Amino acid sequence: MEHLEIKNLTLEFGGIVALQQVNMKVRKEEIHAVIGPNGAGKTSLFNCISGVYKPSQGDILYENQSILNKKPHQIAGLGIARTFQNIELFRHMSVIDNLLLGRHHRFRSGPLSGIFFWGRALREEIAHRRKVEEVIDFLEIEKVRKKVVGTLPYGIQKRVELGRALAMEPKILLLDEPTSGMNVEETEDIARFVLDIKEELEITVIMVEHDIAMVMDIVDWITVLNFGSKIAEGTPSEIQTNPKVIEAYLGEEN
Amino acid sequence: MAIRSKTFRESYYEDIKLFQTIWIRVWMVIFLVLLATLPLWGNPYLIYLINLSCITVVAAIGLNLLVGYTGQISLAHSAFIAIGAYTTAILSSKAGLPFWICLLASGGMSAAVGCALGIPCLRLKGLYLAMATMSFGVVVENVLITWDKLTGGVRGIHVAKISVLGFPLDSDNKLFYFLLIVTALVILGIKNLVRTRVGRAFIAIRDRDIAAEVMGVNITAYKVMAFTISSFVAGIAGGMYGYTMGYIHPEHFTVLLSIQYLAMIIVGGLGTVLGSIFGAVFIVLVPELIKAFSRFLAFLIPALKGQYNEEWNIAAFGLLIILFLIFEAEGLNGIWRRIKTSFKNWPYTY
Numbered sequence: 001m002e003h004l005e006i007k008n009l010t011l012e013f014g015g016i017v018a019l020q021q022v023n024m025k026v027r028k029e030e031i032h033a034v035i036g037p038n039g040a041g042k043t044s045l046f047n048c049i050s051g052v053y054k055p056s057q058g059d060i061l062y063e064n065q066s067i068l069n070k071k072p073h074q075i076a077g078l079g080i081a082r083t084f085q086n087i088e089l090f091r092h093m094s095v096i097d098n099l100l101l102g103r104h105h106r107f108r109s110g111p112l113s114g115i116f117f118w119g120r121a122l123r124e125e126i127a128h129r130r131k132v133e134e135v136i137d138f139l140e141i142e143k144v145r146k147k148v149v150g151t152l153p154y155g156i157q158k159r160v161e162l163g164r165a166l167a168m169e170p171k172i173l174l175l176d177e178p179t180s181g182m183n184v185e186e187t188e189d190i191a192r193f194v195l196d197i198k199e200e201l202e203i204t205v206i207m208v209e210h211d212i213a214m215v216m217d218i219v220d221w222i223t224v225l226n227f228g229s230k231i232a233e234g235t236p237s238e239i240q241t242n243p244k245v246i247e248a249y250l251g252e253e254n
Numbered sequence: 255m256a257i258r259s260k261t262f263r264e265s266y267y268e269d270i271k272l273f274q275t276i277w278i279r280v281w282m283v284i285f286l287v288l289l290a291t292l293p294l295w296g297n298p299y300l301i302y303l304i305n306l307s308c309i310t311v312v313a314a315i316g317l318n319l320l321v322g323y324t325g326q327i328s329l330a331h332s333a334f335i336a337i338g339a340y341t342t343a344i345l346s347s348k349a350g351l352p353f354w355i356c357l358l359a360s361g362g363m364s365a366a367v368g369c370a371l372g373i374p375c376l377r378l379k380g381l382y383l384a385m386a387t388m389s390f391g392v393v394v395e396n397v398l399i400t401w402d403k404l405t406g407g408v409r410g411i412h413v414a415k416i417s418v419l420g421f422p423l424d425s426d427n428k429l430f431y432f433l434l435i436v437t438a439l440v441i442l443g444i445k446n447l448v449r450t451r452v453g454r455a456f457i458a459i460r461d462r463d464i465a466a467e468v469m470g471v472n473i474t475a476y477k478v479m480a481f482t483i484s485s486f487v488a489g490i491a492g493g494m495y496g497y498t499m500g501y502i503h504p505e506h507f508t509v510l511l512s513i514q515y516l517a518m519i520i521v522g523g524l525g526t527v528l529g530s531i532f533g534a535v536f537i538v539l540v541p542e543l544i545k546a547f548s549r550f551l552a553f554l555i556p557a558l559k560g561q562y563n564e565e566w567n568i569a570a571f572g573l574l575i576i577l578f579l580i581f582e583a584e585g586l587n588g589i590w591r592r593i594k595t596s597f598k599n600w601p602y603t604y
Contacts, residue, residue: 073469073472090457104471114450168470
């Protein structure tokens, strides 16, 4: 079953075409990679899915419902979480607060019960704190849970950002270059987390990634973009031997 | 018996408690007892200064919620305080309503206007927002002057004396408790608010608004909410001000007052409740400090005798803000936190 379907998506900024007639199908509980050279429109595609950009043509179906006219916060509420290419954490909040914010739409208490901080607001804070601890445990960031995010090293911040998205308990997770700027060891950690996210948490993962070795290792399906258009799709082994992809992105072996 | 260290917690509830350790609670009790018995041993001028501080603290907290927490610069704060003060004045003197209705109505009136201002200001950021809110402040000031049938115009308006259960609060000593209780309630309420979902959403909007939206925060709703709650608190402060002064005039609520409040929260510490308290008390005390300092200078250099006047206060405010921006971006709250940490870790350095 298609979890997310993108139909003829076209995105234009003034005269510049960022995405052209892109079609893509993401099945439930698969790891789907979007690859391609810089400027191919990968992040633009993510921004369309999460509602930050409004495409000029086409449709995005999530569980067979169009999410095109929804606001970003509504799309988040439906269960689509994401991380960003350049870390977009709330720098002055602690790790716990960042993750709790990820659970924002699952809270029910409003400002009034917040002001009194008893009954529902208090119970909710504690219940969600428990859930957040599960994510902290999952990502092995116990040591930094009370640290202010802005003071943490880059690799850990990336992991906290992943945690913030996971705290939402999403059904689809969009990862925008989760391993950029990481060393081999950190990249392997992230790869392991992504596999666990798929298998243990049963979340569909769509990722933009430049580390081709990692992509080939863990993903189920690959979509290749170039200059805003889809040039290929298939399993990792099909993509590796696709002449179009080799020309545009992967390059010759020697 | 289990030995508990200072960072030992057994439940998540202990982790989010307002007063975390027994010592903080002890100090709080001592502080409150000292405050509560103040009229018995303090001099009237000190009481007057504390009354003034209470009003200022409440208004500063309101502004800090909007500027410090949510990151929406506002120069309309004086206008919201004015709306609160005039609502209290009109309801208490013309309609003779009891104080708690007047105070809540002041808050409600300001909140309604704040909400109405928040909606068109949604798309504005930074300097543009500052300009828009400043214009609104000027408009309100002019409305207060021009609508003299309701507001008394340039003649000002009297506020009826406050009475609790038929017991008139007609002196600073008696007002003291009233102001203290209202201030404590506001501090507690806002302190609670900022550690829950709403407070986190405010900070998220300040730090990264697009990320906040993608994480599920309805930015539109929360920005308007920040405006509304901030002006509600400002309205309460206005009501307190009216009751304390007994007479209000449009000139009490100029744009300069808004700037003064911005100065307070910068000096105290943006985005902290404690910082707003520090900043407000500090700015109330600055004129006193300058006066004391000028007496000291006059004592050292007789030629300076009698040179002090109120204008120096304004110069000192400006100087203070510059100094804080350069040397202590976290404000008084940052200094306080550093002192606290070094005591907590003593005798180790970190």
